[in-house]
Amino acid sequence: MYLAAEGSHNPILPIWQELVVGTIAFALLVFVLLKFVMPRMETMYQARVDAIEGGLKRAEAAQAEANQLLEQYRAQLAEVRTEAARIRDDARADAEGVRQDILAKAREESDRIIAAGKEQLVAERTTIVRELRTEVGTLAVDLAGKIVGESLADEARRAGTVDRFLDGLESAGAR
Amino acid sequence: MSGQLVVAQDLPWPPSVNDFYPPAVAGPWVTKFTLMVWLAVGLVIIFYMAAYRNPKLVPSKGQWLAESVYGLVRDNIAREQMGNAGIRFAPYFTVLFSFILVTNIFSIVPGLQISPNAHIAFPIVLSAISYVLYLAVGVRKHGLLKYLKMSLILPGVPWPMHFLLIPIEFLQNFVVRPVTLALRLFANMFAGHLLLLVFTVGGFVMLSADNLFVQVTSVFSFVMAIVMAFFEALVAVLQAYVFVTLSANYVGTSLAEEH
Numbered sequence: 001m002y003l004a005a006e007g008s009h010n011p012i013l014p015i016w017q018e019l020v021v022g023t024i025a026f027a028l029l030v031f032v033l034l035k036f037v038m039p040r041m042e043t044m045y046q047a048r049v050d051a052i053e054g055g056l057k058r059a060e061a062a063q064a065e066a067n068q069l070l071e072q073y074r075a076q077l078a079e080v081r082t083e084a085a086r087i088r089d090d091a092r093a094d095a096e097g098v099r100q101d102i103l104a105k106a107r108e109e110s111d112r113i114i115a116a117g118k119e120q121l122v123a124e125r126t127t128i129v130r131e132l133r134t135e136v137g138t139l140a141v142d143l144a145g146k147i148v149g150e151s152l153a154d155e156a157r158r159a160g161t162v163d164r165f166l167d168g169l170e171s172a173g174a175r
Numbered sequence: 176m177s178g179q180l181v182v183a184q185d186l187p188w189p190p191s192v193n194d195f196y197p198p199a200v201a202g203p204w205v206t207k208f209t210l211m212v213w214l215a216v217g218l219v220i221i222f223y224m225a226a227y228r229n230p231k232l233v234p235s236k237g238q239w240l241a242e243s244v245y246g247l248v249r250d251n252i253a254r255e256q257m258g259n260a261g262i263r264f265a266p267y268f269t270v271l272f273s274f275i276l277v278t279n280i281f282s283i284v285p286g287l288q289i290s291p292n293a294h295i296a297f298p299i300v301l302s303a304i305s306y307v308l309y310l311a312v313g314v315r316k317h318g319l320l321k322y323l324k325m326s327l328i329l330p331g332v333p334w335p336m337h338f339l340l341i342p343i344e345f346l347q348n349f350v351v352r353p354v355t356l357a358l359r360l361f362a363n364m365f366a367g368h369l370l371l372l373v374f375t376v377g378g379f380v381m382l383s384a385d386n387l388f389v390q391v392t393s394v395f396s397f398v399m400a401i402v403m404a405f406f407e408a409l410v411a412v413l414q415a416y417v418f419v420t421l422s423a424n425y426v427g428t429s430l431a432e433e434h
Contacts, residue, residue: 011294026212026300026301034270
């Protein structure tokens with residue numbers, strides 16, 4: 001009942017036109033929103049949940065992978081360090097060996113050179129001594145010949161006088 | 176509303192029920208109340224359509240606001256009251272919540288100053304839909320007989336008690352629930368408007384008194400009117416929440432396996 005004209009109302013009694021209008025208007029609202037808006041809202045809600053949870057999962061996976069890679073790199077690095085140290089030690093040992101070799105060879109060579117020099121010196125000395133001996137003999141015989149006035153050369157050579165004399169000198173010098 | 180009355184210098188004191196029935200705009204179908212309902216329907220549709228015209232994963236402000244309302248109803252009302260099975264009802268309850276919220280807020284919007292829900296017809300419509308909804312959900316899930324048995328018969332009670340308990344349970348589940356649902360919303364909006372009328376019109380009445388002291392005292396009346404307007408805003412949101420939460424709770428009991 002629409003009672004406005006009468007001017008007395010019972011607020012607990014509904015106005016039937018308002019019931020109709022309320023029903024139609026609210027039905028329209030519900031229809032439009034449930035058809036066009038709310039399904040997309042729920043879809044978007046799920047999409048967002050997926051995006052956030054998926055993102056978290058992806059981040060965790062990436063983190064795990066990064067950690068694994070880091071471990072791998074660390075292991076490799078340690079390996080490489082050991083390897084390098086080993087190579088260095090080897091090289092050091094090698095170098096020491098080479099040095100020793102070279103030193104030994106050089107020592108050998110120097111010994112050999114010194115020995116050769118000594119031998120040569122001995123040989124030269126022998127030669128010189130022999131030559132001197134001949135020369136000194138000749139000179140002495142010549143001198144003696146000049147003093148004596150006749151050539152003693154042939155005789156002296158025959159007699160080996162000079163050699164004997166010189167041997168005597170030598171043995172005397174050695175004594 | 177009170178503005179017109181003040182201009183007329185014909186202050187309706189004290190405020191009465193008739194203040195809730197302004198003259199029709201054009202016949203019984205086009206009144207301030209029916210126009211406000213259409214306005215609310217239009218506003219809610221436009222808001223959601225505009226907010227969800229082009230939804231994105233990273234929302235714009237409007238979209239965020241719309242989703243906040245949906246998220247509140249979905250997670251804090253639907254899932255809380257009905258469990259995960261109730262999430263499919265979240266879209267309807269979101270529409271219901273938005274409509275009640277907007278119509279309730281009308282009670283403090285200048286120029287409107289009253290909620291359509293202060294006329295019991297509109298709460299009755301909304302409550303009837305919730306009533307049919309929870310009955311239908313119960314019958315559909317359990318079958319008519321089992322649903323009636325579930326609703327009326329408390330388990331583990333000595334049988335003579337049922338003579339007493341079955342009528343009580345019947346009243347509780349099939350009469351009191353929908354009636355209180357409608358009355359609660361109606362009475363809150365009715366009383367809220369009445370309070371605002373008392374302090375606003377009362378202020379003008381005091382202002383137009385002959386006594387200077389009474390005129391000065393009218394300031395307190397206006398201050399109270401402002402305080403009551405904020406209070407009314409709180410009640411508007413709270414009643415929308417309560418209505419939807421109780422509706423969801425009733426649907427939840429229909430969905431439940433036990434009594």
